[in-house]
Amino acid sequence: MKRTIDVCASALGIIVTAPVQAGVAVVVLAVHGRPVVFRQPRPGRGEEIFEILKFRTMLHPDDKHVTDGQRLTRLGRFLRASSLDELPSLWNVLRGDMSLVGPRPLRVEYLERYTPEQSRRHETLPGITGLAQVRGRNELDWDDKFRLDVEYVDRRCLRLDLHILLQTVQTVLARQGINKGGFDTMPTFTGEKDPGDERT
Numbered sequence: 001m002k003r004t005i006d007v008c009a010s011a012l013g014i015i016v017t018a019p020v021q022a023g024v025a026v027v028v029l030a031v032h033g034r035p036v037v038f039r040q041p042r043p044g045r046g047e048e049i050f051e052i053l054k055f056r057t058m059l060h061p062d063d064k065h066v067t068d069g070q071r072l073t074r075l076g077r078f079l080r081a082s083s084l085d086e087l088p089s090l091w092n093v094l095r096g097d098m099s100l101v102g103p104r105p106l107r108v109e110y111l112e113r114y115t116p117e118q119s120r121r122h123e124t125l126p127g128i129t130g131l132a133q134v135r136g137r138n139e140l141d142w143d144d145k146f147r148l149d150v151e152y153v154d155r156r157c158l159r160l161d162l163h164i165l166l167q168t169v170q171t172v173l174a175r176q177g178i179n180k181g182g183f184d185t186m187p188t189f190t191g192e193k194d195p196g197d198e199r200t
Helices: 002-016 018-032 074-082 089-095 108-113 118-123 142-155 158-174
Strands: 037-043 049-055 099-101 127-129
Touching: 002 018, 002 089, 002 099, 002 158, 018 049, 018 074, 037 108, 049 089, 089 127, 099 158, 118 142, 127 158
Parallel strands: 099 127
Antiparallel strands: 037 049
């Protein structure tokens, strides 16, 4: 049932948001250049690697734009705040790489840094939104984020998914939890209590 809903909802979402995605693509091309879509390998269910799709929010690195903070443009901040950068991920849902709701797919290099309990987040498909995204988003510490991911794995059901989707709309409209103080989004997960200075 969950997969059926994902397929129907993502297909409908792609059709309905096609004009918006086309408009965003044109603006991203004008501001950021090619490629318009950001692609990066991410671990999914069972730690199987897939390529996530998003609209680019950063410039290519050069002498003037080295750190993520320098590369992240005003357009990129707007796309992230409004979650418009996530629209291409609907294709990931349609293909079966992701679900509408589930733990957010993170970087491949984080896999070796998880505790066995944190690794349980990969027992289900990753999602465009999830329990952690409606309970604080990027304002959460990594420990709290992973705790909520595992809580979702244990509690997952269609009723919870619907609740999360409704709360996601409220969170996006309110632009809550876009970044963590002092960071552009979240500090890199190091597997230690004190995160480093790099951005993710």
